[in-house]
Amino acid sequence: MSLYLTGTFADKAEAVQAIKQLKANGYEPADLTVFSDEPVEFPRGVLDRPSHMSLAVVSGAVLFFLLVVAFVYYTEYNYTLVTGGMPIFSFWPTGVVFYEVTMAGAILTTTVWFIWESGLLRRDKSIPVPTIEPEVICLRVRCGAPAQLETAATVLEQAGAQNVGKLEKAA
Amino acid sequence: MALPTIPYHQVRDDLWRPLAGASRRYTLTLSFLCAVALWGLIAWGYQIYEGIGVAGIRRPVFWGFYLVDFVFWIGISHAGTLISAILRLTDADWRKPVTRAAEAITAFALMIGGMFPLIHLGRVWLFYWLFPYPNSRLLWPNFRSPLMWDVTAISTYLTGSLIFLYLPLIPDVAQLAEHAKGWRLPLYRLMALGWSGSDREWHALERAMKLMAGIILAVAVSVHSVVAWDFAMAIAPMWHSTIFAPYFVVGAIFSGLAGLIIALNIIRKTMHLERYLTPHHFGNLAKLLLLMSLLWLYFTFAEHLTVWYGNEPKEMNVFGARVRGRFSTEFWGMVIVNFVIPFILLGIKKLRSITTATIASVGILIGMWLERYLIIIPTLSLPRLAAASGRYSPSWVEISITVATFAAMAALYLIFSKLFPIVSVWEFEPHEQEEE
Numbered sequence: 001m002s003l004y005l006t007g008t009f010a011d012k013a014e015a016v017q018a019i020k021q022l023k024a025n026g027y028e029p030a031d032l033t034v035f036s037d038e039p040v041e042f043p044r045g046v047l048d049r050p051s052h053m054s055l056a057v058v059s060g061a062v063l064f065f066l067l068v069v070a071f072v073y074y075t076e077y078n079y080t081l082v083t084g085g086m087p088i089f090s091f092w093p094t095g096v097v098f099y100e101v102t103m104a105g106a107i108l109t110t111t112v113w114f115i116w117e118s119g120l121l122r123r124d125k126s127i128p129v130p131t132i133e134p135e136v137i138c139l140r141v142r143c144g145a146p147a148q149l150e151t152a153a154t155v156l157e158q159a160g161a162q163n164v165g166k167l168e169k170a171a
Numbered sequence: 172m173a174l175p176t177i178p179y180h181q182v183r184d185d186l187w188r189p190l191a192g193a194s195r196r197y198t199l200t201l202s203f204l205c206a207v208a209l210w211g212l213i214a215w216g217y218q219i220y221e222g223i224g225v226a227g228i229r230r231p232v233f234w235g236f237y238l239v240d241f242v243f244w245i246g247i248s249h250a251g252t253l254i255s256a257i258l259r260l261t262d263a264d265w266r267k268p269v270t271r272a273a274e275a276i277t278a279f280a281l282m283i284g285g286m287f288p289l290i291h292l293g294r295v296w297l298f299y300w301l302f303p304y305p306n307s308r309l310l311w312p313n314f315r316s317p318l319m320w321d322v323t324a325i326s327t328y329l330t331g332s333l334i335f336l337y338l339p340l341i342p343d344v345a346q347l348a349e350h351a352k353g354w355r356l357p358l359y360r361l362m363a364l365g366w367s368g369s370d371r372e373w374h375a376l377e378r379a380m381k382l383m384a385g386i387i388l389a390v391a392v393s394v395h396s397v398v399a400w401d402f403a404m405a406i407a408p409m410w411h412s413t414i415f416a417p418y419f420v421v422g423a424i425f426s427g428l429a430g431l432i433i434a435l436n437i438i439r440k441t442m443h444l445e446r447y448l449t450p451h452h453f454g455n456l457a458k459l460l461l462l463m464s465l466l467w468l469y470f471t472f473a474e475h476l477t478v479w480y481g482n483e484p485k486e487m488n489v490f491g492a493r494v495r496g497r498f499s500t501e502f503w504g505m506v507i508v509n510f511v512i513p514f515i516l517l518g519i520k521k522l523r524s525i526t527t528a529t530i531a532s533v534g535i536l537i538g539m540w541l542e543r544y545l546i547i548i549p550t551l552s553l554p555r556l557a558a559a560s561g562r563y564s565p566s567w568v569e570i571s572i573t574v575a576t577f578a579a580m581a582a583l584y585l586i587f588s589k590l591f592p593i594v595s596v597w598e599f600e601p602h603e604q605e606e607e
Binding site: 039072107119 | 315326338364597
């Protein structure tokens with residue numbers, strides 16, 4: 001069972017130092033989580049979170065485009081309108097419908113992917129979450145063994161963390 | 172002179188304060204607005220019961236106030252997309268206190284605008300026939316029709332706008348959930364989706380907002396283009412124009428900005444947010460408004476010059492009615508409030524202030540409503556077949572519904588500002604105060 005340790009930083013540079021040191025001590029980025037009440041941007045390479053959101057959104061848009069083209073094509077042939085000798089299915093007059101549904105695909109995929117990538121709704125409730133104080137960066141470290149807990153605590157304190165302590169799940 | 176920085180807890184207290192309790196003035200205003208909106212609903216109910224004949228629309232003017240209102244409200248909805256999406260994409264810092272107020276306008280204006288095609292339907296209870304679904308009547312919507320384009324465009328835009336409003340609201344409602352009591356607690360908890368403030372959540376939110384800003388911008392432009400094509404695809408005098416789509420988009424952004432300035436000024440005064448919505452914000456918005464006023468004039472001039480130079484008799488009938496005929500008062504009134512007044516009040520630096528920007532904006536809203544009236548009514552009154560000409564005067568039902576939509580918009584805005592911080596708390600970084 002994993003143990004969790006937290007330390008709070010008033011300064012971003014100290015938090016960066018702590019993350020670098022923890023990584024040097026064998027901690028993976030997946031073991032480290034930063035909590036704050038506003039977005040904190042770290043320099044590239046410190047705590048990168050790879051994302052496939054753009055690719056997913058483009059894929060979602062393409063999928064919706066193909067679906068709407070197929071839908072319009074087959075329904076126009078199944079429920080034929082009098083077109084006065086013009087083609088039953090024509091790409092241009094239906095282009096706006098294709099465009100809007102493609103965009104709807106992109107919007108819905110962005111939303112779904114945001115919920116997935118952020119971990120909302122699928123968070124492991126057994127993992128404790130620290131309470132965030134305003135203007136403070138809180139670093140949570142996941143440790144596999146009690147010995148790791150000591151190493152992490154030393155690194156956090158050396159980097160300038162305050163309130164270093166074991167994080168228990170709230171009752 | 173550098174003034175002291177506003178501490179974070181002060182920012183939060185100031186922006187959360189309007190959420191607590193409801194003053195007597197707030198309750199009275201909301202009650203009045205709800206009563207006016209209810210009157211509009213009664214008028215609509217009367218129209219449903221008696222039939223569409225109780226409206227003033229008659230042959231050949233089949234599109235009256237309802238379509239004017241539809242185009243007007245869809246235009247207002249562009250406030251949120253322009254301010255929020257463009258400024259988010261360009262990382263403009265000054266947008267931060269303004270974006271949520273703008274995004275809320277988009278969502279509510281779209282809801283109201285989207286109702287007008289339904290109000291305009293003769294038999295509104297059959298509205299779902301517009302949606303494609305398998306049925307035994309072998310009826311299917313015509314995807315080639317610009318009205319069907321409207322259905323898809325507005326549905327997509329409304330979905331996107333609601334999500335665009337909701338996503339940056341999540342961190343704020345998560346914080347509110349920690350302090351809320353009573354019925355607000357389950358609402359905020361539900362909306363927060365378990366937000367904890369982790370870096371994964373922030374990264375995902377920022378990526379999603381960047382992507383959404385790009386997408387919503389493309390959708391917003393397409394929506395008002397589609398609204399313009401409702402007219403431009405018809406070979407009617409002064410409608411069949413290639414510049415109608417950009418002309419409508421410019422007009423939409425113009426009226427949207429004006430709506431936003433008015434809303435922000437009311438919020439600033441009533442919620443005492445003078446430290447957050449500063450003259451700097453209004454100054455930037457006023458400059459944007461002036462730019463849009465000039466663009467609007469350019470498009471209006473280009474549109475009318477082309478028609479005048481072409482001298483095609485049927486087009487000239489409508490042109491003449493607008494410029495020197497029975498619609499000339501509305502036409503020149505529109506030019507004065509959309510260009511002359513904003514140009515003087517916002518173009519001269521000494522005159523530019525929050526008050527003058529608001530005065531110009533009120534005029535612009537009236538002017539842009541008139542513009543839509545002048546696009547729709549003269550053309551329908553004077554069709555190509557001279558014998559089919561007619562006149563239009565709105566009935567009390569149409570006027571009541573039109574007035575009610577303004578009240579409904581204000582009421583929705585008031586309710587929203589009581590439930591959620593109208594300025595995004597997490598986006599508002601503590602900063603040095605600006606001198607008035």
